[in-house]
Amino acid sequence: MGTYAVVTVAEGNRAGLETVYGIARSEAGRVEALLNPFAEDNELARLNAGAGATWVSVSGDTLAVLGESLRYAEASGGAFDPTVGPLVRLWGIHLSEPPPKVPDAERIAEALRQTGYRHIRLREGEAFLAQPGMRVDPGGIAKGYAVDLCYERMLRSGARNFMVNIGGNLRVHGLPRPGKTGRNRAAPRPWTVGVRNPFVPGGIVGTFRLDTGMAVATSGHYERFVHIEGRRFAHILDPRTGIPVEGMAGVTVASTNATQCDALSTALFVLGVEEALPALEAVDGSRALLIPDRQPLELHLSPGLEDIFEPLPEFADAVRHLAPGRGRQRSPAHF
Ligand code: AMP
Ligand code: MG
Numbered sequence: 038m039g040t041y042a043v044v045t046v047a048e049g050n051r052a053g054l055e056t057v058y059g060i061a062r063s064e065a066g067r068v069e070a071l072l073n074p075f076a077e078d079n080e081l082a083r084l085n086a087g088a089g090a091t092w093v094s095v096s097g098d099t100l101a102v103l104g105e106s107l108r109y110a111e112a113s114g115g116a117f118d119p120t121v122g123p124l125v126r127l128w129g130i131h132l133s134e135p136p137p138k139v140p141d142a143e144r145i146a147e148a149l150r151q152t153g154y155r156h157i158r159l160r161e162g163e164a165f166l167a168q169p170g171m172r173v174d175p176g177g178i179a180k181g182y183a184v185d186l187c188y189e190r191m192l193r194s195g196a197r198n199f200m201v202n203i204g205g206n207l208r209v210h211g212l213p214r215p216g217k218t219g220r221n222r223a224a225p226r227p228w229t230v231g232v233r234n235p236f237v238p239g240g241i242v243g244t245f246r247l248d249t250g251m252a253v254a255t256s257g258h259y260e261r262f263v264h265i266e267g268r269r270f271a272h273i274l275d276p277r278t279g280i281p282v283e284g285m286a287g288v289t290v291a292s293t294n295a296t297q298c299d300a301l302s303t304a305l306f307v308l309g310v311e312e313a314l315p316a317l318e319a320v321d322g323s324r325a326l327l328i329p330d331r332q333p334l335e336l337h338l339s340p341g342l343e344d345i346f347e348p349l350p351e352f353a354d355a356v357r358h359l360a361p362g363r364g365r366q367r368s369p370a371h372f
Contacts, residue, residue, distance in 0.1 A: 122172025181299025
């Protein structure tokens with residue numbers, strides 16, 4: 038998946054570390070084996086090779102990732118689109134050598150014709166990409182899906198107080214210091230994670246407090262990007278235009294599972310501050326922090342986020358609240 042994975046266990050739970058570590062390796066490894074977009078002969082490669090021609094038999098995991106992808110594509114009006122593969126390729130997003138020139142309008146239009154989640158067909162044990170040239174790119178959701186698999190298996194193995202994090206997609210269970218209470222004796226300290234400051238390497242803008250079962254994911258412009266003709270382009274594409282998204286620096290989503298957070302953070306990165314709310318409202322229990330790519334820093338909080346997100350004191354004045362009514366006039370179904 039081109040990223041790191043970290044499993045953290047609570048103080049006093051070190052004996053369980055080997056078990057959860059083994060689970061993380063095997064579950065994340067399994068998802069990667071099925072869906073790595075560079076493998077020549079995995080399920081994803083066979084699915085893409087059959088585009089426009091044939092149904093391909095796929096595992097339950099691949100089917101689940103595709104099904105969840107469609108769900109979040111619908112919820113976001115197509116801002117999340119797992120069929121951005123031809124665009125990702127055109128812009129050289131995952132390549133070690135970026136393209137020498139910014140793609141021209143004709144090639145972008147051609148890649149856009151091969152894009153569109155509505156051409157994904159699913160049935161029991163099989164999937165079909167109905168347009169020739171289509172390519173599924175699961176990069177916006179597979180890490181979150183793998184986190185949920187790890188989380189479920191860790192729970193089944195008896196682990197109780199842990200955090201699993203794959204490349205900034207994370208989910209927690211229990212407490213970091215079970216048994217100990219905070220200064221306020223009644224309230225044990227929950228898992229707490231910092232949100233990176235997109236503009237200051239090593240800095241954070243604030244922290245999320247996560248109750249058991251909760252997940253968080255961040256899509257950031259600092260994570261991965263390409264330089265073409267001296268310009269820097271983000272790794273997330275706007276499926277409406279076929280062009281890398283401009284204007285967002287970071288989006289962090291909190292919700293009840295990691296798959297949801299992963300897909301939504303990618304979607305909201307595309308939708309931006311003005312169009313984020315309808316997509317969040319379409320997904321129960323999701324909340325988001327959006328940071329536009331401009332100065333001075335702005336922290337846009339969706340309704341209810343203030344219950345779990347605390348900005349650093351120096352950024353208290355940067356907080357804005359996404360209010361219903363702003364940008365809601367437009368239906369999300371305009372892709
Ligand atoms: P993330 O870091 O989770 O936001 O995912 C970004 C990755 O998802 C990119 O590297 C692409 O592989 C893929 N991607 C890019 N744009 C989109 C999009 N609009 N919808 C779904 N996946 C995308
Ligand atoms: Mg994502």
